[in-house]
Amino acid sequence: MKHIISIRDLDRPFIDELINHANHIASQHFNANSLSDKILALLFFEPSTRTRMSFEAAMARLGGTSISVGSIEASSMAKGETLADTIRVVSGYADAIVLRHPKEGAARLASEFASVPVINAGDGAGQHPSQTLLDLYTIQQSLPLDGIDVGMIGDLRYGRTAHSLAYALSLYRSRIHVISPKGLELPSALIGELRERGTEVIEHEYVEDIIKELDVLYVTRIQRERFPDSASYFDVSSSYKITTELLEGVRSHLIVLHPLPRVDEIEPEVDDLPYARYFEQSRNGVPVRMAMLQEVLK
């Protein structure tokens, strides 16, 4: 039984094959009834728009059915049931479980109690492997994944997408350039680990210092809930913004990615530039998640 819990569990051949599979799906090479006898349980203990809808869309495109808890407040979880029990119960209703939970490690725990495959759709500040896979998928649509220069800007301390992507890129010998406001730097333990794995991680104070040498710019949102008050949030959140002026003179093949939702890290005028790929990235969630569902349900 195959679970997809953390990008750390996946090796390069698996990721490459999954990306290839998603490429096939995107070019309409898939059986629209391949999961017609399967039921997917969506257990979302935290709000989600894109991840939840794209998993539902992915399941529907493959002919499968999705079931979900209407609202957590009205469920047995609100009555104090453990996640372990919920997972054991739901395993009896569905052929696979997609889980989003506020606690880190929740999906790992779920995989230990489930009798069906579990896909992690985000656990607290921890892992979100389907996002990382679709990030890699979007990059490889334009560029090779090997040996590129990837800039990451924003909240690199708490942003789980940045952690997972940095880790995944270390499988591809890419150089990682990190630019973040003070206090929101990539955790030093992770930087150490990436360097130990042979990845070059270069810290920059200003994005202008490096933007012309980048192949990919990965922008993340500053999470408001991490700040004690609005003033300190606005101080930090206004410290960087991707604008059309900033992008003047960059490499012609640069792609700008963002896991969305954005607040004002990227000004709307950038959307019309050829570099902007974040909406395409979001759309790519469907073929990548279709490939993941076929992988765990095959």
Next chain:
Amino acid sequence: MTRPVPPPQGLLINPIKNGTVIDHITSGEALNVLKIIGITGTTTESVSVATNVSSGKIGKKDIVKIENRELRKEEMDRIALIAPRVSINIIRDFKVYAKGGVERPKFLLGVVRCPNPGCITNAHEPVSSRFEVLPNGLHCMYCDWLITNDITGHMI
């Protein structure tokens, strides 16, 4: 005037008849070793502790002698987390019955509490903490947290 009596030479703690002698503990870690093996102010074992004793092997060392208790293998291996060079002698009738070093365990199950308050192992769930022992620290196998210092402080 009388000639001053020279101070006694050698260790100031007596040999034990039965029990365990933990030798070559990293200097200053003796009390943490006791904590790891669950010896507190409320337990009944007779324990002798020597700290900062000269050692040809490691410069300064600590020694712990516990009477009438033989350490189990998993207790010995836990000690390796903070004092990898200890040697442990099991004593029976004043003689060394068994002697050996310790091995750092590869995994720790229910030994250390994850310091990450957001970790699922700190929620009300029927699981024990699980850590992988790496050269640079302890890695939580649920939330990926890395404990790099004060391992004893996180022990359950």
